[in-house]
Amino acid sequence: MAKKEKEEVKKQTPEETPQEPVEETPKEKTPEEPKQKDANPWEEKYNSEHDARLRLAAEYDNFRKRTTKEKEQSYGNGKADAVTKMLPIYDNLERALNQPTEDAAYKKGVELTMTELLKILNGLGVEVFGEGGDTFDPNLHNAVMHLDSEEHDENVITQVFQKGFKMGDKIVRFAMVQVAN
Numbered sequence: 001m002a003k004k005e006k007e008e009v010k011k012q013t014p015e016e017t018p019q020e021p022v023e024e025t026p027k028e029k030t031p032e033e034p035k036q037k038d039a040n041p042w043e044e045k046y047n048s049e050h051d052a053r054l055r056l057a058a059e060y061d062n063f064r065k066r067t068t069k070e071k072e073q074s075y076g077n078g079k080a081d082a083v084t085k086m087l088p089i090y091d092n093l094e095r096a097l098n099q100p101t102e103d104a105a106y107k108k109g110v111e112l113t114m115t116e117l118l119k120i121l122n123g124l125g126v127e128v129f130g131e132g133g134d135t136f137d138p139n140l141h142n143a144v145m146h147l148d149s150e151e152h153d154e155n156v157i158t159q160v161f162q163k164g165f166k167m168g169d170k171i172v173r174f175a176m177v178q179v180a181n
Helices: 003-016 020-097 104-122
Strands: 126-129 141-147 157-162 164-167 170-173 174-178
Touching: 020 104, 020 164, 020 170, 104 126, 141 157
Parallel strands: 141 174
Antiparallel strands: 126 164, 157 174, 164 170
16 A cells, blocks of 8 residues: 555656746746847847947046146156256255355355255255254165264264255155264
């Protein structure tokens, strides 16, 4: 009797499984697919053309921004190069001012020249840095000598050999200094 019940269960199981609805579902979707395929070629073509146009517009916008940025950077780099070429003049005028002289007219002429050069540099946005007594900053200063001294605090500039110059965030020349340890 147990065998008969198992056979009945086996017979019922295949009949109860929803094979027909599974087969019907694809049949229902099949008629809809050709409708979508009819509309899809035009929509796909439109969407691909639209995407291509959007990408082209975005690419052009990025190109425009990049060239504007490059122009600004090239102008800043050109200014920095011009300032770099004028720095030896500054150094020579500073040395001339530090030398003792008895000729007052000569000294006054050098002072006026130095004042004009500093006005020009300030007009270009150049800042002079690196004074004795400042705290040493490796991002701004180039330590060429160290001094073991108890008079000065640690990492304090004791002597400036060459002043530093910067334009905005760009360092044109690092200051060459002596630092106390």
